[in-house]
Amino acid sequence: MxxxxxxxxxxxxxxxxxxxxxxxxxxxxxxxxxxxxxxxxxxxxxxxxxxxxxxxxxxxxxxxxxxxxxxxxxxxxxxxxxxxGQRPNELLVLGQLLDARVTVLPSEAPATLVDVAMEPTRTRDWQLTKVAVRERTGRLGRRAPTHVLDWDQVRGLGFAELTGQPQGVQQLLAVFDAMRAVDVASALHELPAKRRYEVAEALDDERLADVVEELPEEDQKDLVAHLDEQRAADVLEAMNPDDAADLLAELSEVDKDRLLGLMAPEESAPVRRLLEYSADTAGGLMTSEPVVVTPDATIAEALAMVRNPDLPVALASLVFVCRAPTATPTGRYLGCVHIQRLLREPPSILVAAALDTDLASLPADAPLPEVTRYFAAYNLVCGPVLDDEEHLVGAVTVDDVLDHLLPENWRESGLPEPGGAEEQVPNPGAPHA
Incomplete structure (x- = not known):
């Protein structure tokens, strides 16, 4: 081709x-x-x-x-x-040029930049030669046509203009739409703060919550500080309780209490419980929303719960069986059913007939080394956490354990290459050496 x-x-x-x-x-x-x-x-x-x-x-x-x-x-x-690392005289085409407000020459018509084309030159360099713009008509319900123009036919793409003006985000959001939350978080981390705030304000609460969970700690705190307090509380409500608790634990007591007070009581209650545990214990690592059913539930009902597309993969690996109530802290913990067992059993039988009662559990005060050994010993990706009275209070997943085992800045720097590859590879002629 x-x-x-x-x-x-x-x-x-x-x-x-x-x-x-x-x-x-x-x-x-x-x-x-x-x-x-x-x-x-x-x-x-x-x-x-x-x-x-x-x-x-x-x-x-x-x-x-x-x-x-x-x-x-x-x-x-x-x-x-x-x-x-972006340099001061550089621009990210997707991150900073898309949705820029420009003026079409010579008509002086206001427009929005929706894409940029680049072409090779005779010297093997590439240039940004064309811009796709859509005129801003100001008429509701009317979508203006898109025009492809030469770069010099628009005004407003200077560095000072792009970094100073408010900028739309629709085209950038369209790019992000097909990306996983972790990839969007990585992209946001690389953007200038102004652009990061614009994108965060445009995302809906659920999507922003997913992205915030994947951001480095400093970016999380920065975004929460930038957002309106009620919006920040809404995003915390949409986050997994354990991630929300981890973020709130890094804030001042005043800010933490204020945001918890703005959250709905039913959403803040599990977060408050998680904040009672030390961060490096099973209680501090766990989520308070595992999959829980009563013993009279059928295999089909349990499978329907783990099919929930919003359920993290690790949590879907185990269904916990408890006496009512099923919200944590639950009634007496009876055991668990592994997803492989659920798939092998007839859908009509009760989960009580497929219980694994031999799997050890974790106490909420188990320190991180004990939790790590537990996962290694039982080859699990999810494990139950019980209180002293045999009530299920949550579940620890292997990704939460890894988050605490990796260096604090792992989300920012990525994982090191084996054998010190970063130091061994030269970068001839690159401006980012």
């Missing part, structure tokens, strides 16, 4: 990137450009790739041999695995 010579940036989001021998490198997350002087088309410096460890790295455009409809192919040479 012939390589593409004009590429619209928004269509590059998520494209797979391969090396010269077909090896997978990562996926495109953004395009980096250096703004030109006056109305000259900016030069494209390179691509921001997300590699499997979730680290975002920079690849110069000179390393790109072809951009095809479904993939980007790199030429021979090494790839610098150092974390990408």
């Amino acid at each position: 012939a390589p593409v010579t004009r590429v619209f940036a928004a269509r590059m989001a998520g494209l797979a990137v391969f090396g010269p021998d077909g090896e997978s490198i990562g996926r495109v997350r953004d395009v980096v450009a250096a703004l030109g002087v006056g109305r000259q088309p900016p030069r494209v410096l390179g691509l921001v790739l997300e590699i499997p460890t979730r680290r975002r790295i920079f690849v110069p455009m000179l390393r790109v041999t072809s951009i095809e409809p479904n993939a980007v192919v790199l030429g021979t040479g090494t790839v610098n695995l150092r974390k990408f």
